[in-house]
Amino acid sequence: MRLRFSKMHGLGNDFVMIDAISQKVRLSPEKVRKLADRRFGVGCDQVLIVEEPSNPDVDFRYRIYNADGSEVENCGNGARCFATFVRERKLTGKSSIKVETSAGIMELHVTNNDDVRVDMGAPILTPDQIPFIAPAQAPCYPITLGSETFTISAVSMGNPHGVLLVDSAANAEVERLGPLLEVHSSFPNKANIGFMEVLSRSEINLRVFERGAGETLACGTGACAAVVAGRLRDLLDSSVTVNLPGGSLIIEWAGGASSVVMTGPTAQVFQGQVKI
Numbered sequence: 001m002r003l004r005f006s007k008m009h010g011l012g013n014d015f016v017m018i019d020a021i022s023q024k025v026r027l028s029p030e031k032v033r034k035l036a037d038r039r040f041g042v043g044c045d046q047v048l049i050v051e052e053p054s055n056p057d058v059d060f061r062y063r064i065y066n067a068d069g070s071e072v073e074n075c076g077n078g079a080r081c082f083a084t085f086v087r088e089r090k091l092t093g094k095s096s097i098k099v100e101t102s103a104g105i106m107e108l109h110v111t112n113n114d115d116v117r118v119d120m121g122a123p124i125l126t127p128d129q130i131p132f133i134a135p136a137q138a139p140c141y142p143i144t145l146g147s148e149t150f151t152i153s154a155v156s157m158g159n160p161h162g163v164l165l166v167d168s169a170a171n172a173e174v175e176r177l178g179p180l181l182e183v184h185s186s187f188p189n190k191a192n193i194g195f196m197e198v199l200s201r202s203e204i205n206l207r208v209f210e211r212g213a214g215e216t217l218a219c220g221t222g223a224c225a226a227v228v229a230g231r232l233r234d235l236l237d238s239s240v241t242v243n244l245p246g247g248s249l250i251i252e253w254a255g256g257a258s259s260v261v262m263t264g265p266t267a268q269v270f271q272g273q274v275k276i
């Protein structure tokens with residue numbers, strides 16, 4: 001099977017984007033892993049597949065696969081790249097696009113300077129819906145790893161996130177703690193783990209160890225989850241610049257049941273064909 005694809009990224013969180021509307025695509029987890037492999041394949045953090053929607057009220061459906069082959073619910077940087085991709089491929093001329101994912105319907109808007117603004121929906125904080133094991137909802141929870149206890153916030157942006165507060169994101173123990181907390185028994189579906197340094201009420205530094213992909217240069221849903229966690233702990237205001245290793249996003253959240261809104265750039269690196 002030969003597949004046409006675009007290699008894209010949002011702040012260095014990189015994607016193989018595949019149009020499954022104009023070509024037939026069937027990907028097993030093994031094929032996803034092969035595409036994502038940085039030596040034997042194209043190389044990416046996530047593979048994104050654009051499909052016809054099942055719901056007539058939306059424009060597209062898109063599916064998200066982590067580099068390890070697992071299918072996941074949501075991807076913030078991927079959503080922005082998806083909007084640029086469908087416009088560049090002339091699959092739509094719209095600047096406001098509705099898309100369904102397994103986390104629900106999202107609305108994306110391409111701004112005048114070609115950034116993409118995404119309504120990411122309201123965060124989910126109820127432990128059993130994240131899912132996170134806890135007796136009751138709280139802004140943060142104790143979590144134990146051997147003899148160490150950490151304080152973690154648990155937030156779902158359609159996908160599960162744990163957020164730790166650190167003194168310095170640059171010096172955070174992402175390589176050691178990320179893989180251990182990703183598979184901690186408190187997160188039954190595993191989790192993306194964010195390490196957040198609060199610089200002021202409107203700016204944070206953040207690194208994210210992503211479920212199924214390892215540390216990435218940016219994680220859009222991770223940025224949303226960190227701002228929600230910071231707001232729940234009364235550390236942040238409603239509009240926050242999130243500095244990630246690959247660049248910055250603006251995240252806005254008024255609180256409660258209102259949507260989290262993410263704004264940031266996208267880039268296409270190259271297009272190609274791959275035999276898979």
Ligand SMILES: N[C@@H](CCC[C@H](N)C(=O)O)C(=O)O
Nearest residue numbers: 075076077159211219220221
């Ligand atoms: N890079 C993404 C998140 C991709 C999915 C995540 N690794 C998961 O397993 O939930 C983003 O920008 O949000």
